[in-house]
Amino acid sequence: MSANTSETNLAAMFAPLTAVGPEALERLHVALEGAADREGILDVAYRTIDTPVGTLLLAATGEGLVRVAYDSENHDIVLEVLAATLSPRILHAPRRLDAVAREIDEYFARGRTGFDVPLDFSLSTGFRRSVLEHLPQIAYGHTQSYADVARTVGSPKAARAVGSACATNPLPVVIPCHRVVRGDGTHGGYVGGLAAKTTLLDLEAAAA
Amino acid sequence: MVVEMKQPFEKVVTEHGATVLRVCRAIVGPTDADDAWSETFLAAMRAYPELPADANVEAWLVTIAYRKAIDLVRARRRRATPVDEVPEKVSSEVGRPSESDVWMHVKDLPDKQRQVIAYHYLAGLRYADIADILGGTSDAARRAASDGIATLRRRLTHAQSEGDTR
Numbered sequence: 397m398s399a400n401t402s403e404t405n406l407a408a409m410f411a412p413l414t415a416v417g418p419e420a421l422e423r424l425h426v427a428l429e430g431a432a433d434r435e436g437i438l439d440v441a442y443r444t445i446d447t448p449v450g451t452l453l454l455a456a457t458g459e460g461l462v463r464v465a466y467d468s469e470n471h472d473i474v475l476e477v478l479a480a481t482l483s484p485r486i487l488h489a490p491r492r493l494d495a496v497a498r499e500i501d502e503y504f505a506r507g508r509t510g511f512d513v514p515l516d517f518s519l520s521t522g523f524r525r526s527v528l529e530h531l532p533q534i535a536y537g538h539t540q541s542y543a544d545v546a547r548t549v550g551s552p553k554a555a556r557a558v559g560s561a562c563a564t565n566p567l568p569v570v571i572p573c574h575r576v577v578r579g580d581g582t583h584g585g586y587v588g589g590l591a592a593k594t595t596l597l598d599l600e601a602a603a604a
Numbered sequence: 605m606v607v608e609m610k611q612p613f614e615k616v617v618t619e620h621g622a623t624v625l626r627v628c629r630a631i632v633g634p635t636d637a638d639d640a641w642s643e644t645f646l647a648a649m650r651a652y653p654e655l656p657a658d659a660n661v662e663a664w665l666v667t668i669a670y671r672k673a674i675d676l677v678r679a680r681r682r683r684a685t686p687v688d689e690v691p692e693k694v695s696s697e698v699g700r701p702s703e704s705d706v707w708m709h710v711k712d713l714p715d716k717q718r719q720v721i722a723y724h725y726l727a728g729l730r731y732a733d734i735a736d737i738l739g740g741t742s743d744a745a746r747r748a749a750s751d752g753i754a755t756l757r758r759r760l761t762h763a764q765s766e767g768d769t770r
Contacts, residue, residue, distance in 0.1 A: 406753065409760065410725050412706050413629045416622040424625070424638060425617060428645050437650050440612075479612045485649055486612035 429489035439483035441492035442475065447504050448599070449592040452569065454493045454500075457482065460514030461496050464567050466588035481519065500569065506603040509536035511570045519566040523554070527561035534575040537600040541579040563587055569596070610657050613649055620662055621645075623727045624669045630722030631673035633707045636680065643672040660736075666727050667737055670719060709759045717752030720745050725753075 407414075432438040440462070442455040453471045455463040455478060462482065465474040479486055490497075495513050502508035510532065520528055526549050533548075534540050540548070542555040542562075551557070562573035568587050574596040578584040586593035621641075628640035648668050655664060710718060719738065723729045724745070731742035731749075738745065 406725060409706065409756065413634070413710070414626050414726055416625050420625070420638075421621045424621065424641050424645075427638075427642055428617065428649075431642060431646055432649055435646065435650075437646075442614075475612045475614070476609060479610055484610045484613055484652055486614055487617070487649075488614050 425488075429487055429491065432485075432487060433489065433492065437485055438487055438489060438492070439485040440478055441487060441489035443488060443490035443493045443497065444471065445493075445497045445500060447500065447569075449569070449588055449595050452500070454496055455486075456492050456496065457516045457518070459516035459518070461493075461567060461570060462516040462519060464569055466568065466592065468589055469587070496570075503569070504599070506599065509600075509603075513570075515567065515570070520561075520564075523549075523551070523557055524561040524564060527558050528565060528567070528571050528573075531562075531565075531571050531573055531575065534572060536572075537603065539575045539577045539597070542576055542584070543579055545576055559585070572596075575600075610652075610655075613652050616648070616652070616661055616665070617645060620665050623662065624665055626726035627666050627669040627722045628673050629707065630710055630718065630726045631670060632676050632680075633711060636676055637673075640669065640673040640676050643676070644669040647672065660733070662727075663729065663733050663737055666723060666729065670722070705763065706760070709756050709763075712759075713752050713755060717748050717755070720748040721752045721756075724749050 429438070429441070433441070436458075438458075440455050440457055442453060442463075444451050444453050450467045451471075452467075453463070453465040453469075453474055454461065455465075455475075463474065463478060465471060475486060496511075499508055499511050499513060503511070517525055517528065527545060530545065530549050534545075542558045543552070545558045546552055546554040549558075558576065562576050563585060565571055565573040565587055568574070574586060574588075574593045576584070577597075583590060583593050583597065624644055625637055625641050628637040628644065632640050644665065648665055655661070710721065713721065716738075720734060723734045723737070724731065729737075731745045734745045735742040
């Protein structure tokens with residue numbers, strides 16, 4: 397008997413124990429999500445959601461929604477950065493994001509003009525954070541210029557810094573940085589790309 | 605600057621979930637393997653932030669899996685009430701050993717042999733990695749595996765002798 401045949405026979409012998417179906421692992425994963433959450437070690441839960449602006453990654457800590465990421469940001473990299481900055485105890489665990497996902501669906505169906513899920517701002521600090529905390533006050537269907545926002549947050553000369561706060565918004569769509577546009581009325585840049593910004597502004601204009 | 609990047613735990617689960625389940629099956633059998641798997645990943649997730657970024661994640665996981673599986677076996681043994689009648693062994697189709705047939709024989713092997721077989725043949729670890737986990741040399745691990753395999757072959761062949769065409 398050649399060594400090769402012998403290995404093949406061994407593989408056949410152990411096949412009943414080594415065969416692991418995807419549905420078995422799926423079931424175990426779901427159980428792990430629940431157990432980790434109950435034990436308080438699910439530091440970051442995430443899921444994805446399909447929207448008119450592409451697939452969005454949603455991630456939440458126990459505090460609240462901490463990150464919304466566009467496809468163009470590369471979800472794998474976003475998760476690696478979350479692992480490095482928040483905690484590596486990250487699981488695909490849709491349950492925690494149920495309410496957020498429902499509200500985002502409603503928003504894109506024009507059935508919702510604001511979000512009331514808990515938010516975790518821990519990825520932003522200082523000036524950027526105060527800009528982000530102001531943005532929900534720009535009403536649905538309306539826009540403000542970068543200079544307007546700078547004035548509102550008390551730093552009239554900081555239009556450029558407002559721009560970078562918007563560009564690094566960890567919670568796009570939910571924190572409406574898409575409602576901040578250039579002084580001349582053109583849309584300006586956007587973390588999800590210009591097409592996504594236009595889609596959001598058109599959606600709100602049509603519904604408002 | 606070298607940034608030590610630790611993968612999100614989700615990656616650990618998807619990459620090694622199947623391997624860990626195989627180790628659990630080899631130690632506690634197909635029925636209790638799910639519980640051992642869950643215990644393993646919960647414990648691993650709890651400890652994950654402290655794991656050095658350059659650690660061999662797979663070896664770390666199978667070590668936890670083995671420990672959790674053994675704990676489970678002991679707990680079952682303590683709780684088990686003696687049964688009068690030994691359940692009739694349901695024999696599988698001729699010539700094709702079922703999950704429980706193979707398990708029936710694997711579980712009777714000496715601990716060391718069963719552990720090495722679980723790590724090498726079910727989890728796919730190299731003998732050198734197994735030696736790192738268990739102590740001893742990779743030759744010793746290889747010998748334990750081949751002794752165990754010889755025993756398994758003998759018992760399986762015996763158990764299904766009437767079905768064998770040879």
